[in-house]
Amino acid sequence: MTQGYCFVVNEHHDVPWSELRALARDATTRSYAPYSHVRVGAAALTTSGAFVVGSNIENASYGLTLCAECSLVSDLVRQGGGRLAALAVVAGDGEPIAPCGRCRQVLFEHAGASLLIDQGEEAATLTLGDLLPHAFGPDDLPTRSTP
Ligand code: THU
Numbered sequence: 760m761t762q763g764y765c766f767v768v769n770e771h772h773d774v775p776w777s778e779l780r781a782l783a784r785d786a787t788t789r790s791y792a793p794y795s796h797v798r799v800g801a802a803a804l805t806t807s808g809a810f811v812v813g814s815n816i817e818n819a820s821y822g823l824t825l826c827a828e829c830s831l832v833s834d835l836v837r838q839g840g841g842r843l844a845a846l847a848v849v850a851g852d853g854e855p856i857a858p859c860g861r862c863r864q865v866l867f868e869h870a871g872a873s874l875l876i877d878q879g880e881e882a883a884t885l886t887l888g889d890l891l892p893h894a895f896g897p898d899d900l901p902t903r904s905t906p
Contacts, residue, residue, distance in 0.1 A: 771884050774804060776877055779847040782812050786827065787851045790814040798851035799827040805841040828862035832869055843870035847877040855879045863891040871896070 779802045786800030792815055799815040813831030817824045827848060835841060843866065850856040855878055858866065866874060872888030888894075 771875060774845040774875060776845075776847065776880075779804060779810075779845060779877065780849065780853075782810060783847040783849045784853050786812045786814045787849060787853075790827070790851070791816045793817060794819075794821060794824075796851075799848065799856060801827040801831040801846065801848045803831055803835070803843045803846040805835070806844045807841055809838070809841060811835045811838065811843075826859060826862050828858050829865055832865055835869060841869075843874055845875040845877070846870075858890065863887065864894070867891055867894045867896050 782802035783800040786802060787798040788800075790798035790800060792798050794817045797815070801813045803811050805811065811831050811834040813827045813829065813834055815825060815827045816830060828846075831846075835843065846858075846866070848856050848858055858876070866887055870887055872886060872891070872894065874887035876885045876887060876890065878885055
């Protein structure tokens with residue numbers, strides 16, 4: 760995990776978006792996508808200022824494919840964990856790609872609704888709460904379990 764920014768990230772203007780986009784684009788070059796040929800790269804900044812990255816990893820059994828965001832969460836946990844504050848996901852053309860539904864849920868566990876998600880230089884940033892409203896998450900488990 761690369762330490763780069765040692766401040767709390769909770770506003771759009773706190774985020775080094777160009778650097779995140781560059782890391783995500785670089786991650787597309789290490790994607791394994793021999794079936795769809797859709798290379799995806801993801802890069803995120805944690806609330807403690809660390810960068811994590813991921814690339815999609817496909818499989819001959821297509822349904823077992825790992826999305827770039829899942830790979831990024833693996834990177835996060837493997838390197839000590841933390842909370843994701845800002846995320847950029849791009850396809851091989853370098854342009855933003857929307858996190859799929861499963862990835863929205865996976866990201867929610869490690870970020871919550873406040874995660875800032877890049878929409879490119881020209882568009883306003885969205886939050887994970889925008890993409891996954893009324894999410895089910897870890898806080899729901901203690902109150903909803905029955906003996
Ligand atoms: N993909 C991701 O990596 N992330 C997403 O959020 C959307 C889809 C990948 C999975 C597969 O390798 C390729 O894009 C085409 O679906």
